[in-house]
Amino acid sequence: MDDIFVGRLMSSDLHTVSPDTLVEEAANVMLEEGIGSVMVVDGNNDLQGILTTTDFVGIVAASSPKAETTVAKYMSTDVITTTVQDPITEVAETMLEHGFHHMPVVSDTDGVIGIITTADLTSYLSHVQTPSPS
Structure with a gap:
């Protein structure tokens, strides 16, 4: 990178x-x-x-x-959500597609349990190391 x-x-x-x-x-x-x-x-x-x-x-x-x-x-009432099991690549694509910066994380049993933001994704990417060729 x-x-x-x-x-x-x-x-x-x-x-x-x-x-x-x-x-x-x-x-x-x-x-x-x-x-x-x-x-x-x-x-x-x-x-x-x-x-x-x-x-x-x-x-x-x-x-x-x-x-x-x-x-x-x-x-906003048409809120798009994610779960703890969803890959971040899907979350990032959804956020880009819809143009928003916050996505609530929900659980079927506990309701809203968190939020993931573009800042969270950016922070993650800033620490990712480029994989070595296999």
């Missing part, structure tokens, strides 16, 4: 906004494009920052006046 460079794996289909873009507009871009972040650039396309879905958690928490809306209005 030492010879696989960022240029080979990176996505170059970027969505950008300017620093004066309203957060509502940035959120709409992210929702419409099915992406988790937008790059914030100036008029010369120089990077000024990044706005992510995680940033929106802070935006909502700090908003005033507070919205009195339950999570039931916004939560």
Whole structure:
């Protein structure tokens, strides 16, 4: 894996906004494009920052006046799950196919028992050694 460079794996289909873009507009871009972040650039396309879905958690928490809306209005209900016996390659393929970063791990007897994330998969891959030829 030492010879696989960022240029080979990176996505170059970027969505950008300017620093004066309203957060509502940035959120709409992210929702419409099915992406988790937008790059914030100036008029010369120089990077000024990044706005992510995680940033929106802070935006909502700090908003005033507070919205009195339950999570039931916004939560995803068509949740795709995995089990402890499923291969990570299948999990990764499913996550890529559907464009999400979190997959609940369930058990028939105990219900929800965990979660696997793209960060978990990335951490695993960062420690994998390239197998020797047999």
